[in-house]
Amino acid sequence: MLIIDGISEAEQIRSSIAVEVSRMKESTGKVPGLAVVLVGQRQDSLAYVRKKIMACHEVGFRFSLSELPESCTEEEVCDALSNYNKDASIHGILVQLPLPQHFDEGKILNVLSLEKDVDGFHPLNIGNLAIQGREPLFIPCTPKGCIQLLLRSDVEIVGKRAVVIGRSNIVGLPTFLLLQRHHATVSIVHAYSENPEMITREADILVAAAGVPNLVRGSWLKPGAVVLDVGINPIEDPESENGYRLIGDVCFEEAVKIASAITPVPGGVGPMTVAMLLQNTLEAAKRALHFT
Amino acid sequence: MLIIDGISEAEQIRSSIAVEVSRMKESTGKVPGLAVVLVGQRQDSLAYVRKKIMACHEVGFRFSLSELPESCTEEEVCDALSNYNKDASIHGILVQLPLPQHFDEGKILNVLSLEKDVDGFHPLNIGNLAIQGREPLFIPCTPKGCIQLLLRSDVEIVGKRAVVIGRSNIVGLPTFLLLQRHHATVSIVHAYSENPEMITREADILVAAAGVPNLVRGSWLKPGAVVLDVGINPIEDPESENGYRLIGDVCFEEAVKIASAITPVPGGVGPMTVAMLLQNTLEAAKRALHFT
Numbered sequence: 175m176l177i178i179d180g181i182s183e184a185e186q187i188r189s190s191i192a193v194e195v196s197r198m199k200e201s202t203g204k205v206p207g208l209a210v211v212l213v214g215q216r217q218d219s220l221a222y223v224r225k226k227i228m229a230c231h232e233v234g235f236r237f238s239l240s241e242l243p244e245s246c247t248e249e250e251v252c253d254a255l256s257n258y259n260k261d262a263s264i265h266g267i268l269v270q271l272p273l274p275q276h277f278d279e280g281k282i283l284n285v286l287s288l289e290k291d292v293d294g295f296h297p298l299n300i301g302n303l304a305i306q307g308r309e310p311l312f313i314p315c316t317p318k319g320c321i322q323l324l325l326r327s328d329v330e331i332v333g334k335r336a337v338v339i340g341r342s343n344i345v346g347l348p349t350f351l352l353l354q355r356h357h358a359t360v361s362i363v364h365a366y367s368e369n370p371e372m373i374t375r376e377a378d379i380l381v382a383a384a385g386v387p388n389l390v391r392g393s394w395l396k397p398g399a400v401v402l403d404v405g406i407n408p409i410e411d412p413e414s415e416n417g418y419r420l421i422g423d424v425c426f427e428e429a430v431k432i433a434s435a436i437t438p439v440p441g442g443v444g445p446m447t448v449a450m451l452l453q454n455t456l457e458a459a460k461r462a463l464h465f466t
Numbered sequence: 467m468l469i470i471d472g473i474s475e476a477e478q479i480r481s482s483i484a485v486e487v488s489r490m491k492e493s494t495g496k497v498p499g500l501a502v503v504l505v506g507q508r509q510d511s512l513a514y515v516r517k518k519i520m521a522c523h524e525v526g527f528r529f530s531l532s533e534l535p536e537s538c539t540e541e542e543v544c545d546a547l548s549n550y551n552k553d554a555s556i557h558g559i560l561v562q563l564p565l566p567q568h569f570d571e572g573k574i575l576n577v578l579s580l581e582k583d584v585d586g587f588h589p590l591n592i593g594n595l596a597i598q599g600r601e602p603l604f605i606p607c608t609p610k611g612c613i614q615l616l617l618r619s620d621v622e623i624v625g626k627r628a629v630v631i632g633r634s635n636i637v638g639l640p641t642f643l644l645l646q647r648h649h650a651t652v653s654i655v656h657a658y659s660e661n662p663e664m665i666t667r668e669a670d671i672l673v674a675a676a677g678v679p680n681l682v683r684g685s686w687l688k689p690g691a692v693v694l695d696v697g698i699n700p701i702e703d704p705e706s707e708n709g710y711r712l713i714g715d716v717c718f719e720e721a722v723k724i725a726s727a728i729t730p731v732p733g734g735v736g737p738m739t740v741a742m743l744l745q746n747t748l749e750a751a752k753r754a755l756h757f758t
Contacts, residue, residue, distance in 0.1 A: 279599070280600055297590055297593030297596075297600060299593070300592075300597055301594075302589045302593075304589075304593065304596055305572075305635050305639070306634075307571075307572060332658055333658045333659055333660040335665070341598070341646065343597050343598055347597070354654060357656070359653065359656070359658070359660070359662075360653065360654060361651065362646060362652060363651055364646075364649070366624055366625045366651070367651040368626065
């Protein structure tokens with residue numbers, strides 16, 4: 175039984191990124207720059223942004239944050255993005271999602287320059303991820319982190335049955351597309367699926383990204399399955415410092431007895447997502463600066 | 467047991483398109499126009515183009531064909547496309563695929579105006595088909611025809627298990643995306659899949675698009691499954707007029723005993739593909755002419 179340690183994998187990746195940043199700075203006098211546009215004050219969004227700031231600091235990236243009140247207009251968000259599009263010191267831009275409900279997410283993301291879309295959510299990027307023979311400029315961070323964890327844990331993907339639970343634009347769908355690029359036989363299970371337990375039990379590789387705490391029980395798993403738990407669900411816990419703690423979509427205590435490998439929550443996929451964001455931003459900077 | 471009659475379904479669709487064309491002509495003085503760029507002389511491509519010409523003629527579309535020799539340059543193909551892009555009497559353009567091997571298909575398809583991409587193969591269209599909450603300008607014709615056959619045969623899709631065999635950019639992948647839009651639980655089986663027979667046997671709805679004659683045997687089917695056979699494979703037949711006949715990816719004689727509904731080859735999905743191309747071209751013309 176392998177507990178896949180996302181924290182230490184992410185640390186290794188950050189170390190090699192830091193080395194590349196030093197090399198880039200020495201040779202070009204520049205460092206990669208990441209900009210985040212944050213609308214409103216959601217606690218989880220603030221926590222994610224803090225993690226990104228810390229990670230950028232650690233590897234020597236420039237970081238810029240544009241904070242807008244929840245009451246701001248779509249135009250103000252688009253203006254913030256346009257300014258970052260034009261800013262040569264910024265190579266990667268992301269809008270911290272979810273946006274408040276009254277915003278048209280698609281319209282706002284359309285403003286973002288393709289070359290700086292380090293989240294990889296632009297439809298042209300997703301299309302190029304889907305189409306065989308094309309290459310997207312960026313692969314979305316969480317799916318990319320999932321695949322990295324599989325590859326670094328020597329999990330065979332080609333020909334294996336993979337099940338993705340959840341079909342969000344951010345995780346489920348691009349994870350399906352990426353697993354298929356790696357030649358897995360992939361199925362997506364979602365809220366309308368009949369008998370999700372039976373389908374999930376067919377998986378050699380399971381990616382749980384439903385956002386439902388403890389959805390996947392031990393009985394849902396094929397013995398020896400590899401389980402990547404993308405869920406980060408806060409549940410009340412009076413004994414913890416903040417009054418809550420984070421659990422995944424998979425019932426960890428049951429799953430460890432049946433899976434051959436599993437990511438914990440926290441400390442599994444989460445740290446890898448941030449590491450992949452750094453990697454995408456580094457790639458964007460290399461392209462912009464013609465640095466290899 | 468239902469033999470799904472693609473010929474008569476397509477005929478009904480063409481009839482209603484013809485009515486709309488008359489209405490359009492009366493009101494705007496214009497009719498939808500379709501242009502095809504054909505490179506080389508492949509027998510199957512010529513046959514497909516002939517079918518498109520006949521269909522356009524039947525519903526009252528304008529049709530334009532640009533034939534180029536196999537020895538032509540990429541630039542000449544792009545020039546032909548650019549001319550059609552600018553031609554206001556042409557609302558839909560397609561490049562008859564496959565192109566000869568030495569062409570960069572992606573590069574050529576990029577030239578095509580998004581608003582006239584009636585095949586729906588542009589990465590932005592595929593991305594918008596993949597992403598929930600977005601709408602592609604056009605849905606690729608064969609997948610759209612498959613869904614139409616299911617809907618017109620009153621096959622329930624929501625929550626059902628669908629298996630797509632084959633993951634081509636033209637059929638397999640967009641069919642997956644479209645079935646998922648209709649809330650099926652979809653898996654893609656491909657050349658690397660281990661145990662494709664077992665996975666296929668889980669399907670309530672099977673779309674076979676592998677291009678391998680008689681790949682799917684009776685034993686591959688769940689009793690009562692609905693089977694859409696997209697394969698069009700020529701096999702030698704000395705008794706037939708041309709020395710060959712067309713068969714599907716599914717062994718029809720065995721499948722009819724087990725499936726609840728099936729499309730024949732020929733006369734199933736094929737005619738619907740052409741009907742959907744007409745429908746996409748009509749939509750393109752309506753948008754261009756602001757005609758509703």
